[in-house]
Amino acid sequence: MRLRSVGTQLLFALALPAVLLTVWWVASAGSTSPFWPPLKDIAAAFPETWTWDKLRTDAVPSLARLGIGYALALVVGIAGGTAIGLSRTLRSFLEPTLEFLRAIPPPILIPIIALFAGYTGWTAKIATIALGCVWPILLNAVEGVRALDEVLVDTARSYRFRRPTYLLHVVLRGSSPQVATGARQALSIGVILMVISELFAADTGLGAAIVQFQRGFAIPQMWTGIILLGVLGFLLSLIFRVVEHRALAWYRGQRQSERGI
Numbered sequence: 001m002r003l004r005s006v007g008t009q010l011l012f013a014l015a016l017p018a019v020l021l022t023v024w025w026v027a028s029a030g031s032t033s034p035f036w037p038p039l040k041d042i043a044a045a046f047p048e049t050w051t052w053d054k055l056r057t058d059a060v061p062s063l064a065r066l067g068i069g070y071a072l073a074l075v076v077g078i079a080g081g082t083a084i085g086l087s088r089t090l091r092s093f094l095e096p097t098l099e100f101l102r103a104i105p106p107p108i109l110i111p112i113i114a115l116f117a118g119y120t121g122w123t124a125k126i127a128t129i130a131l132g133c134v135w136p137i138l139l140n141a142v143e144g145v146r147a148l149d150e151v152l153v154d155t156a157r158s159y160r161f162r163r164p165t166y167l168l169h170v171v172l173r174g175s176s177p178q179v180a181t182g183a184r185q186a187l188s189i190g191v192i193l194m195v196i197s198e199l200f201a202a203d204t205g206l207g208a209a210i211v212q213f214q215r216g217f218a219i220p221q222m223w224t225g226i227i228l229l230g231v232l233g234f235l236l237s238l239i240f241r242v243v244e245h246r247a248l249a250w251y252r253g254q255r256q257s258e259r260g261i
Contacts, residue, residue, distance in 0.1 A: 037220045042227070045220040050228060054209075059228070062205045065122055066194045069129025073186055077134045078179060081141020082171060091142070102139065106132035107196050114200065125197040132193040133186035140182025144175030177251050180244050187240055191233045
C-alpha cells in the first residue's frame with residue numbers, strides 16, 4: 001500500500017509538467033518568431049549551453065549566494081522572532097517598525113545596498129537575499145512562539161526547566177512547525193531575489209547569464225536559462241520538503257494521535 005501511495009503521488013506530481021511540456025512542444029513546433037523558438041530548438045541548445053564549466057561559473061555562485069543569504073535569514077529570523085515572541089514589551093516596541101520594514105519590497109533596496117557594498121562582488125547580493133528572506137521567517141517565528149501550548153509552558157515552568165533547556169525543547173521545538181512555514185515561503189523569495197540581484201552589473205550568476213543571452217539575441221539559450229532556474233527551484237523545494245518531513249516527524253505523529261489515527 002505504501003509503494004502504491006508513493007507511486008500515485010509521483011504520477012500526480014509529474015502529470016501536469018508532462019502535459020504543459022507537450023502543449024508547449026506542439027504549440028511552438030511551427031514557430032518562426034525569434035523570440036518564441038520551438039521547444040525542440042531549446043532542448044537541443046540546453047546541453048550545449050549548460051556544460052559543466054558554464055554551471056560551475058554561473059549556477060554554483062548563484063546557489064552559493066542563495067545558501068549564504070538564506071542561512072543568515074534563518075539565524076536572524078529565528079533568533080529575533082523567538083526573542084520578540086517571548087517578550088510582550090519588545091513586541092509592542094518593535095511591531096510598528098517591523099511592519100513598516102516588511103512592507104518595503106526588497107528589490108527596491110538593491111540600489112541602496114549597492115551604494116554601500118557596490119554592485120560587483122557578493123556582499124550586496126547576499127544582503128539582498130537575506131533581507132528579503134528574513135521577514136517571513138521572523139514573523140512566523142513570532143507567531144509560533146506566541147501560539148505555544150500553555151499547558152506545555154506551565155508544565156516546563158513547574159518542573160523548573162533551565163533557560164537553555166526551555167528554549168530548545170519547548171520554545172524552538174514548539175514553534176518549529178510555524179517556522180518551517182515561514183522558511184518555505186522564504187526559500188521561494190530567495191530564489192527570486194537571487195536572480196534579481198544578479199541583473200545589476202553582475203558578471204557571473206544565472207541572472208547575469210540570462211541577461212547576457214538576451215542582449216546577444218541568443219534566445220534559445222536565454223530560454224534554457226529560464227528552464228534551468230525552474231528546475232533548480234523545484235529541486236530546492238524538493239530538498240526542503242525532505243528535510244521538513246524528517247525534522248517534523250514528531251509533529252505529524254502528534255497530530256495523528258490527537259485525531260485518533
